[in-house]
Amino acid sequence: MAEGRKSMETALAIIGGGPAGLAAALAAREAGVEDILILERDSVLGGILNQCIHNGFGLHTFKEELTGPEYAYRFIKRVEEAGIPCLTDTMVVDLEEEEGEKYITAMNRKDGILTIRTKAIILAMGCRERPRGALNIPGFRPAGVYSAGTAQRLVNIEGKMPGRDVVILGSGDIGLIMARRMTLEGAKVHTVAEIMPYSGGLKRNIVQCLDDFGIPLKLSTTVVKIHGKERVEGVTLAKVDERMKPIPGTEEYIPCDTLLLSVGLLPENELTEELGAKMSPVTRGPLVNESMETSLSGVFACGNVLHVHDLVDFVSQEAALAGKAAAEWLKENGNNVTEADLVLEQAEKQETAAGRMQAEKTAITVEPGAHVRYTVPSKIRPDKAGEETLIRFRVDNVLKDHYLCVSYNGELISRKKKRILAPGEMEQVVIRHSDFEKYPELSRITVHIEAE
Amino acid sequence: MYDVLIIGGGVTGSAIARELSRYDLKTALFEKGEDVCSGTSKANSGIAHAGFDAAPGSWKAKMNIRGSRMLEELSRKLDFPYKRNGSLVLCFDEKDRPHLEKLLEQGKKNGVEGLEILEKKELLALEPALSEAVVCALHAPTGGIVCPFKLNIALAENAVVNGVEFHLKEGVLTVEKADFPEHAEGYRVVTEKGSYETRTVVNAAGLYGDAFHNQVSGEKLHITPRKGEYCLMDKKVGRLVSHTIFQMPTAMGKGVLVTPTVHGNLMVGPTAMDISDKEGVDTTAEGLDEVLKKAALSVKSLPKGVTITSFAGLRAHEDGDDFILGEVKDAPGFFDAVGIESPGLTSAPAIGEWMAERVVEKLRVTKKVEEKRDFQETRKDIPCIASMDPAEAAELIAENPAYGTVICRCEKVTEGEIIDAIRRPLGARSLDGIKRRTRAGMGRCQAGFCSTKVMEILARELGIPLEEVTKAGGDSRMLTGGER
Numbered sequence: 048m049a050e051g052r053k054s055m056e057t058a059l060a061i062i063g064g065g066p067a068g069l070a071a072a073l074a075a076r077e078a079g080v081e082d083i084l085i086l087e088r089d090s091v092l093g094g095i096l097n098q099c100i101h102n103g104f105g106l107h108t109f110k111e112e113l114t115g116p117e118y119a120y121r122f123i124k125r126v127e128e129a130g131i132p133c134l135t136d137t138m139v140v141d142l143e144e145e146e147g148e149k150y151i152t153a154m155n156r157k158d159g160i161l162t163i164r165t166k167a168i169i170l171a172m173g174c175r176e177r178p179r180g181a182l183n184i185p186g187f188r189p190a191g192v193y194s195a196g197t198a199q200r201l202v203n204i205e206g207k208m209p210g211r212d213v214v215i216l217g218s219g220d221i222g223l224i225m226a227r228r229m230t231l232e233g234a235k236v237h238t239v240a241e242i243m244p245y246s247g248g249l250k251r252n253i254v255q256c257l258d259d260f261g262i263p264l265k266l267s268t269t270v271v272k273i274h275g276k277e278r279v280e281g282v283t284l285a286k287v288d289e290r291m292k293p294i295p296g297t298e299e300y301i302p303c304d305t306l307l308l309s310v311g312l313l314p315e316n317e318l319t320e321e322l323g324a325k326m327s328p329v330t331r332g333p334l335v336n337e338s339m340e341t342s343l344s345g346v347f348a349c350g351n352v353l354h355v356h357d358l359v360d361f362v363s364q365e366a367a368l369a370g371k372a373a374a375e376w377l378k379e380n381g382n383n384v385t386e387a388d389l390v391l392e393q394a395e396k397q398e399t400a401a402g403r404m405q406a407e408k409t410a411i412t413v414e415p416g417a418h419v420r421y422t423v424p425s426k427i428r429p430d431k432a433g434e435e436t437l438i439r440f441r442v443d444n445v446l447k448d449h450y451l452c453v454s455y456n457g458e459l460i461s462r463k464k465k466r467i468l469a470p471g472e473m474e475q476v477v478i479r480h481s482d483f484e485k486y487p488e489l490s491r492i493t494v495h496i497e498a499e
Numbered sequence: 500m501y502d503v504l505i506i507g508g509g510v511t512g513s514a515i516a517r518e519l520s521r522y523d524l525k526t527a528l529f530e531k532g533e534d535v536c537s538g539t540s541k542a543n544s545g546i547a548h549a550g551f552d553a554a555p556g557s558w559k560a561k562m563n564i565r566g567s568r569m570l571e572e573l574s575r576k577l578d579f580p581y582k583r584n585g586s587l588v589l590c591f592d593e594k595d596r597p598h599l600e601k602l603l604e605q606g607k608k609n610g611v612e613g614l615e616i617l618e619k620k621e622l623l624a625l626e627p628a629l630s631e632a633v634v635c636a637l638h639a640p641t642g643g644i645v646c647p648f649k650l651n652i653a654l655a656e657n658a659v660v661n662g663v664e665f666h667l668k669e670g671v672l673t674v675e676k677a678d679f680p681e682h683a684e685g686y687r688v689v690t691e692k693g694s695y696e697t698r699t700v701v702n703a704a705g706l707y708g709d710a711f712h713n714q715v716s717g718e719k720l721h722i723t724p725r726k727g728e729y730c731l732m733d734k735k736v737g738r739l740v741s742h743t744i745f746q747m748p749t750a751m752g753k754g755v756l757v758t759p760t761v762h763g764n765l766m767v768g769p770t771a772m773d774i775s776d777k778e779g780v781d782t783t784a785e786g787l788d789e790v791l792k793k794a795a796l797s798v799k800s801l802p803k804g805v806t807i808t809s810f811a812g813l814r815a816h817e818d819g820d821d822f823i824l825g826e827v828k829d830a831p832g833f834f835d836a837v838g839i840e841s842p843g844l845t846s847a848p849a850i851g852e853w854m855a856e857r858v859v860e861k862l863r864v865t866k867k868v869e870e871k872r873d874f875q876e877t878r879k880d881i882p883c884i885a886s887m888d889p890a891e892a893a894e895l896i897a898e899n900p901a902y903g904t905v906i907c908r909c910e911k912v913t914e915g916e917i918i919d920a921i922r923r924p925l926g927a928r929s930l931d932g933i934k935r936r937t938r939a940g941m942g943r944c945q946a947g948f949c950s951t952k953v954m955e956i957l958a959r960e961l962g963i964p965l966e967e968v969t970k971a972g973g974d975s976r977m978l979t980g981g982e983r
Contacts, residue, residue, distance in 0.1 A: 156900035179806030208980025
């Protein structure tokens with residue numbers, strides 16, 4: 048270890064103290080892991096929930112409507128009561144695995160550069176907003192172009208309004224929430240433009256944030272030019288064709304001083320990729336099995352770093368599963384080992400490695416079929432799966448009166464009529480453990496959507 | 500009475516200021532922007548050209564070669580990022596080979612070292628990502644990449660430390676010949692803020708160089724803003740190529756290149772489009788499309804979905820197609836550095852050196868000009884914690900804990916670095932100023948996470964309300980909506 052660097056050890060390191068990290072920590076503790084460390088880059092726990100002061104959180108988890116900070120606080124309080132240590136204002140800059148040991152390099156103002164040796168890691172870094180540049184929106188680059196989340200922070204945490212005349216591009220949930228928020232604070236939200244022929248947000252947000260306030264949602268519409276050399280002075284909108292190319296002649300100039308972007312969320316997986324986990328090109332998160340374990344043994348992922356969620360309740364649920372699975376992994380892989388156990392552990396390790404390979408062999412592949420963009424997990428190991436395994440996924444288009452189908456080895460097993468399926472709403476199917484005994488040859492589960 | 504007044508704080512004006520600061524002179528520089536490096540110097544390819552493009556004997560050729568040779572040593576003295584990564588000019592058609600050979604001959608005449616033509620097999624071994632359509636290429640091992648902001652800022656900071664007055668946010672309005680009874684002839688320079696008398700003037704006004712020249716000379720110049728649009732891509736794909744990959748040059752310039760940047764991103768661009776608005780730095784859908792299409796010809800597959808930002812810069816293209824350097828014939832004491840387009844960035848140190856000599860020669864006719872004994876030749880940049888050895892970083896954080904708080908997650912820029920950027924000579928006064936000095940906000944989230952924190956630090960350090968924080972000075976206020 049390099050000189051001048053402080054070092055620590057833990058059994059389970061959780062990277063990120065947002066809703067996913069907190070729920071994972073609590074579940075791991077409940078499952079018996081004593082030695083846990085949460086690393087949070089912000090000065091407080093709770094993640095992005097702290098700036099989500101609107102209500103609607105916790106309907107599934109607590110059967111009541113909470114604001115973001117209230118929802119976060121329930122978890123923070125439990126983490127505090129459980130005495131789980133957290134390092135806030137601490138940025139993880141590197142993850143490494145060496146001879147089965149995992150090393151985290153982090154930095155903060157108190158400890159300087161910190162090396163943390165850990166057995167297991169839960170990745171819970173969340174996601175970031177897609178910036179203007181990712182869309183190549185032409186025009187000038189003035190002040191007044193904000194991602195919706197940045198504007199949310201300014202309004203709700205700093206108490207400052209970025210502007211008063213607003214156009215929002217993209218109908219992701221944060222954009223919809225900010226349309227209402229800016230309106231409630233007295234700003235004029237002229238329109239929400241969405242390049243797709245459907246919204247990327249939850250239906251309930253379209254109703255409660257746009258319809259209720261008379262804010263028009265313009266579908267198949269995008270910003271083709273940003274005007275204003277110093278501060279935004281206006282934007283030009285245009286309709287797009289089915290290839291999402293602007294249609295000449297449909298341009299419309301809207302004067303405004305602010306353009307908010309809600310054009311997609313990207314899981315923040317730079318650390319995950321550096322560590323070498325296999326990634327999904329669709330979710331941009333790591334591929335995981337039924338235990339939320341990545342392709343790297345002892346490295347788990349949950350929440351928006353895995354795939355972008357609509358509801359925090361499902362993040363908490365998924366994170367709890369990851370926390371519990373990490374606890375089990377630690378039991379199998381020698382948590383709290385003493386010197387005397389080392390020899391035994393070595394033998395066990397070999398056994399576990401062999402067992403793991405066996406389990407990988409018998410693992411069932413979960414794959415997306417027609418109209419399904421991805422599934423989480425992408426593998427199920429029957430011997431590790433619980434009574435019920437949830438498969439979460441998103442569809443690729445708005446689909447009315449379609450059937451949600453599950454096939455085993457290509458044979459249709461179940462189908463359920465859905466009045467409406469939309470890309471903005473995450474869906475799920477449940478696989479029962481009893482099916483693994485019922486279908487001993489099962490090697491491939493396909494989730495697909497069919498018209499008939 | 501000033502000895503020299505320089506118009507323009509771009510890389511050319513700053514290089515001239517730095518070279519003049521070696522002498523015991525009263526020198527000032529006027530910049531209309533709120534920061535140095537806020538025009539053409541901030542939006543270009545960041546290439547240290549080898550020097551084979553320009554016609555032998557031209558100013559462009561001479562200054563390019565000299566500049567290219569100076570940059571490496573200068574980068575050590577003034578601590579800015581520079582890397583000699585070599586460049587390739589691709590030829591996709593056997594019938595274009597004579598053009599490539601001509602380029603090689605031209606380069607040799609200009610004095611470029613190590614030029615050679617490589618064949619397809621060698622090329623693909625050297626750069627496996629190159630398009631299979633490539634036939635051969637001109638390899639220039641002396642080509643390099645440089646951080647245009649840090650070069651410009653380093654020169655300016657060093658000039659300030661050595662006594663040059665920098666007047667920011669002070670655009671020059673007029674320059675006129677004047678006779679001062681107690682001295683000889685000189686010029687009266689009127690700015691937005693005052694009126695100044697000077698013995699000599701250096702016109703390094705970039706896109707506006709023609710306007711100032713034409714105020715004092717009968718031989719008129721004409722500059723056309725030639726727009727170049729670029730896309731900057733994620734560091735994930737920054738190693739797609741290691742050399743700077745050019746295509747065959749055209750009458751409009753060096754064409755679309757694909758290059759790693761000195762900070763590890765991948766950059767593609769520029770287009771070349773003559774426009775009329777000298778502030779017209781807006782990107783266009785057509786331009787960005789063209790950049791991506793043309794860049795895609797050079798490599799097997801241009802990564803998709805990894806663009807993090809796009810931007811446009813304006814080349815100051817003079818009708819004569821060459822740099823215009825030196826004392827204006829019918830305006831003694833008025834020196835032009837006009838028409839500084841590509842390879843202007845590479846040439847800047849050479850232009851600075853050459854121009855300072857000419858100005859000093861001129862001044863020595865009427866007064867004694869000594870070289871300073873206490874000239875500070877070197878300068879240290881803001882520490883970059885992210886690229887530092889961990890033990891060294893730990894030491895720095897122990898001394899100043901602000902170096903331990905990461906503000907920009909993507910580029911891992913700390914609070915300490917941001918505070919340094921504000922407190923240095925010619926310190927940053929805006930988000931863009933911070934960005935160009937530290938890279939905070941220049942990463943993949945494009946300031947989504949850090950902009951509010953950087954705004955807070957700026958407000959705190961400058962003692963101003965948050966509402967007065969700007970993106971880039973002037974009316975570019977970040978918050979215009981008032982209190983919630």
